[in-house]
Amino acid sequence: MRRALFPGSFDPITYGHLDVIERASKLFDKLIIGVALNEDKHSLFTIPERKKFIELACKEKKIGNIEIINFEGLLVTAVKELKIDAVVRGLRAVSDFEFELQMALMNREIEKACETIFMMPSPDYSFVSSRIIKEVARLGGNISSFVPSIVSKALAEKKQL
Numbered sequence: 001m002r003r004a005l006f007p008g009s010f011d012p013i014t015y016g017h018l019d020v021i022e023r024a025s026k027l028f029d030k031l032i033i034g035v036a037l038n039e040d041k042h043s044l045f046t047i048p049e050r051k052k053f054i055e056l057a058c059k060e061k062k063i064g065n066i067e068i069i070n071f072e073g074l075l076v077t078a079v080k081e082l083k084i085d086a087v088v089r090g091l092r093a094v095s096d097f098e099f100e101l102q103m104a105l106m107n108r109e110i111e112k113a114c115e116t117i118f119m120m121p122s123p124d125y126s127f128v129s130s131r132i133i134k135e136v137a138r139l140g141g142n143i144s145s146f147v148p149s150i151v152s153k154a155l156a157e158k159k160q161l
């Protein structure tokens with residue numbers, strides 16, 4: 001049984017993430033989506049909110065072989081504890097590559113068995129990131145083509161607070 005871990009902040013999940021989830025879920029028996037708790041990074045949504053958005057988005061897409069967890073600390077610790085065969089990360093453009101390569105190599109350096117595979121989401125989402133979605137939503141732009149409807153709603157509610 002092949003198990004992959006797709007880690008990220010998912011603050012919030014976008015259609016770019018969902019595209020990678022859909023593709024990776026077809027390659028592995030089980031895809032674990034790991035929502036990272038990063039105290040250094042200011043997050044808009046709480047971990048339970050982020051997990052709920054992922055859960056609903058995957059349900060809507062009928063992606064069944066997933067599990068959503070949160071993790072703290074080193075990614076490689078989660079990889080070991082969860083008996084993960086490969087870490088999955090999305091590559092939108094060449095600009096993502098440098099940082100992703102650095103992370104993948106560092107992770108393999110500290111945990112020899114930690115392999116990372118990169119997957120390219122559809123070019124339709126190559127310019128979509130959680131950060132840019134939050135900015136556009138905050139400034140009143142329409143982001144409904146780039147995130148699941150539950151996320152659009154939640155972002156609109158945040159704006160009213």
Ligand code: PNS
Pocket residue numbers: 007008009010036073074075076102103104106107
């Ligand atoms: O969605 P993001 O913010 O690009 O995800 C980055 C994430 C969570 C995958 C990365 O920051 C991570 O792995 N954090 C866990 C802490 C860790 O292991 N850091 C060393 C990485 S080399």
